[in-house]
Amino acid sequence: xxxxxxxxxxxxxxxxxxxxxxxxxxxxxxxxxxxxxxxxxxxxxxxxxxxxxxxxxxxxxxxxxxxxxxxxxxxxxxxxxxxxxxxxxxxxxxxxxxxxxxxxxxxxxxxxxxxxxxxxxxxxxxxxxxxxxxxxxxxxxxxxxxxxxxxxxxxxxxxxxxxxxxxxxxxxxxxxxxxxxxxxxxxxxxxxxxxxxxxxxxxxxxxxxxxxxxxxxxxxxxxxxxxxxxxxxxxxxxxxxxxxxxxxxxxxxxxxxxxxxxxxxxxxxxxxxxxxxxxxxxxxxxxxxxxxxxxxxxxxxxxxxx
Numbered sequence: 131x132x133x134x135x136x137x138x139x140x141x142x143x144x145x146x147x148x149x150x151x152x153x154x155x156x157x158x159x160x161x162x163x164x165x166x167x168x169x170x171x172x173x174x175x176x177x178x179x180x181x182x183x184x185x186x187x188x189x190x191x192x193x194x195x196x197x198x199x200x201x202x203x204x205x206x207x208x209x210x211x212x213x214x215x216x217x218x219x220x221x222x223x224x225x226x227x228x229x230x231x232x233x234x235x236x237x238x239x240x241x242x243x244x245x246x247x248x249x250x251x252x253x254x255x256x257x258x259x260x261x262x263x264x265x266x267x268x269x270x271x272x273x274x275x276x277x278x279x280x281x282x283x284x285x286x287x288x289x290x291x292x293x294x295x296x297x298x299x300x301x302x303x304x305x306x307x308x309x310x311x312x313x314x315x316x317x318x319x320x321x322x323x324x325x326x327x328x329x330x331x332x333x334x335x336x337x338x339x340x341x342x343x344x345x346x347x348x349x350x351x352x353x354x355x356x357x358x359x360x361x362x363x364x365x366x367x368x369x370x371x372x373x374x375x376x377x378x379x380x381x382x383x384x385x386x387x388x389x390x391x392x393x394x395x396x397x398x399x400x401x402x403x404x405x406x407x408x409x410x411x412x413x414x415x416x417x418x419x420x421x422x423x424x425x426x427x428x429x430x431x432x433x434x435x436x
Contacts, residue, residue: 179222179224233247312324382407
């Protein structure tokens with residue numbers, strides 16, 4: 131989906147014109163993929179733009195940087211305010227935000243420690259990541275031949291820029307084969323996650339999702355959905371899942387900031403018993419209200435820009 135240009139991008143403490151948000155060709159992260167990022171959404175609420183779980187996202191950004199030993203030259207509060215300032219400058223009621231911490235120009239080689247650390251925040255309009263039809267009618271998913279990172283080769287808990295080459299390879303394979311999305315298994319053969327989403331199944335009325343130990347990212351939307359599902363009265367369990375569990379599930383759905391909540395129509399050409407299933411639909415409906423500040427018990431998750 132093409133990026134729609136807006137007026138300003140926040141870079142290292144100031145808002146600059148969109149076309150002036152540039153970096154040097156020898157920027158370290160461009161060569162070695164050493165950076166951390168977040169994907170965040172702001173939604174239109176009755177009190178103006180509200181950024182969903184902004185503080186939680188920035189906390190995760192700092193956790194990634196700690197894993198990578200990147201010293202962020204700004205505080206959490208400063209980056210939170212940068213996100214709000216970027217939304218204000220965009221003039222948008224709803225948008226996607228991309229905070230990025232990257233290693234800049236000045237050093238080259240595999241030792242990243244001497245590199246300058248730069249921070250930016252961009253915002254732009256972005257619709258449904260897997261499409262309006264996918265969100266409404268479900269997506270076709272395939273198990274990828276590519277494996278999710280072994281935790282001792284690349285840390286799955288980190289949301290690092292270069293790590294997403296793994297996801298891109300799986301995504302390309304799925305699209306070229308006629309599917310909408312791919313599921314990655316971990317090196318032990320357990321279900322990990324999709325290329326940009328966490329995964330949930332429904333079996334016997336229980337909502338199941340892979341644990342972090344299977345290589346699943348500590349998704350903010352994943353956590354949101356687990357809380358919502360439990361509050362709706364569903365049994366929610368983190369458990370290791372095999373590919374055969376995917377084939378016999380009654381329902382399935384994907385979750386992520388960009389994707390939001392998307393039902394699964396089929397996995398490896400095995401049709402789901404229900405799509406969209408009643409549990410997925412109820413969770414999707416509730417989530418769509420929660421992110422817009424329409425459900426009182428979750429209003430603290432929506433951080434107003436003004």
